[in-house]
Amino acid sequence: MTTSTIYKLEQISFSYDSLPVLTDINLEIKSQERVALIGPSGAGKTSLLKILAGLLAPTTGQIYLFDQDFTKASGPEKLALMKKIGLLFQKNALFDSMTSLNNIIFSLTESHQPHPEHYKTLAQNQLDLVGLSHAYQLFPAEMSGGMQKRLGIARAQSLKPEILLYDDPTAGLDPITSRKIIDLIIDLQSQTQSTIVVVTNEIQRAIQFATRILFLDQNQLVDLGSPEQAFENSDPRVYQFIRGLSDGPILGAQ
Amino acid sequence: MINQIGLAVIFLNKILSTLFKKGISREDFFEQTLKVTQQSFLTVTMAGFFVGAIMTIQFALQLKEYAALAYLGGLATSGTLRELGPLLIAFMLSGKVGAFTAAELGTMKVTEQMDAIRCLGADPFKEIIAPRFLGIIVASLFLLLFGIGMSVFGGLLMANIFAQINADQYVRHIPTIVKLSSIISGFFKVFWFSFCLGWIATFLGYSTTGGAKGVGLSVVNTAVATMVVIVIVDWITTTLFNSVLSMLAF
Numbered sequence: 442m443t444t445s446t447i448y449k450l451e452q453i454s455f456s457y458d459s460l461p462v463l464t465d466i467n468l469e470i471k472s473q474e475r476v477a478l479i480g481p482s483g484a485g486k487t488s489l490l491k492i493l494a495g496l497l498a499p500t501t502g503q504i505y506l507f508d509q510d511f512t513k514a515s516g517p518e519k520l521a522l523m524k525k526i527g528l529l530f531q532k533n534a535l536f537d538s539m540t541s542l543n544n545i546i547f548s549l550t551e552s553h554q555p556h557p558e559h560y561k562t563l564a565q566n567q568l569d570l571v572g573l574s575h576a577y578q579l580f581p582a583e584m585s586g587g588m589q590k591r592l593g594i595a596r597a598q599s600l601k602p603e604i605l606l607y608d609d610p611t612a613g614l615d616p617i618t619s620r621k622i623i624d625l626i627i628d629l630q631s632q633t634q635s636t637i638v639v640v641t642n643e644i645q646r647a648i649q650f651a652t653r654i655l656f657l658d659q660n661q662l663v664d665l666g667s668p669e670q671a672f673e674n675s676d677p678r679v680y681q682f683i684r685g686l687s688d689g690p691i692l693g694a695q
Numbered sequence: 696m697i698n699q700i701g702l703a704v705i706f707l708n709k710i711l712s713t714l715f716k717k718g719i720s721r722e723d724f725f726e727q728t729l730k731v732t733q734q735s736f737l738t739v740t741m742a743g744f745f746v747g748a749i750m751t752i753q754f755a756l757q758l759k760e761y762a763a764l765a766y767l768g769g770l771a772t773s774g775t776l777r778e779l780g781p782l783l784i785a786f787m788l789s790g791k792v793g794a795f796t797a798a799e800l801g802t803m804k805v806t807e808q809m810d811a812i813r814c815l816g817a818d819p820f821k822e823i824i825a826p827r828f829l830g831i832i833v834a835s836l837f838l839l840l841f842g843i844g845m846s847v848f849g850g851l852l853m854a855n856i857f858a859q860i861n862a863d864q865y866v867r868h869i870p871t872i873v874k875l876s877s878i879i880s881g882f883f884k885v886f887w888f889s890f891c892l893g894w895i896a897t898f899l900g901y902s903t904t905g906g907a908k909g910v911g912l913s914v915v916n917t918a919v920a921t922m923v924v925i926v927i928v929d930w931i932t933t934t935l936f937n938s939v940l941s942m943l944a945f
Binding site: 524527530 | 806807808810811812813814815816817818822
């Protein structure tokens, strides 16, 4: 297993207007790692994920992606780097005016992949991979929450990215579907050897797939290490969050 | 307000640099132009016809008192071509095309579909915004011209029904009253109305934030802003055009 650095974040801070969301975040993510990003609601997990995806620009700090300065990359360079990243959005962000097959074909077309004559076959293969081959003619609105997640994953995977970012892939799903989605993510990761970062609030799911857990709270990022190490962490905030205790320093959503 | 205008100018600059430097797909452009045309064809046909009809009836009532009905065709056509035709049809389009575009782009924005496009390594301005902007301009241009044509037809029909003036009598004085300047003025206005419609609708749609309520707000703001801007642009173009004409006359 290679351990080259994929992401290197140096002193990353991010604010919405004047409200600080992330402060002095330092982070390194190695190739083929499976990272879980956990933390209370509103802690800034989605913002951090969008910064990793290049959709949000940090207020200060540097991000190095494949040793290239992602924060200073110009238009075409940035777009080229962004093509190496697949992102599953929290609410899927599927193109609702298109069938599931066309959602994938659109991705291939817009990213100007070679051999347009093979787009349909490639898209069908992606749907097969996520178990949606029977639903190729369905529109997102005609699909269940689990199917929409699968389609979102298929679309994120369609460009064969080296990095996959998942924003709460099990949100709103029942425990069985939720487990199946995580199984699918692990299965696809082992096939593609990609690096994945998953935002989740479900500790059981994080333990199921992660090789490393990161805890984001009060604008700060704490590396908890492996799931076993995370459980042994004595920080009262981490202790409370991982065990889902109502009493403790974290007040939770009011 | 000033901040919004500044952002709208930056947005327009981005669209124009996309159009002139990067270019857009011909298919995307034709698709958008066709979509806008199909959506609004019936509305513009009806609006154009009745604008012409109303103008003719109003002019007929006035001219009858002076026994000058022979000039009905020329006056009604001139008025429609220079002023009321472009203005009223542009209002119809702002409600139809403007609101639809703002709602479509706004929904794409709040459901993160725009971000999803960026994640594919594609530029939303190149793939989504610029083709819509240009599509709205070209389609509106065509629709407005067609609508003006319909208004002339509507006027001709009403003249026949209400003032017993046949087609031959109606069109006889059109060339004497409708000068080349009237036609150029109409075209000039139509272009700027279309341009503003495309600009405002795409800008407000793309700037949408805050879910369903935000989309609703963008749609309302687009309809209101386009109408206000169209009236202002109408005043500017009329004043400018008349000044240029009087300068040329001397």
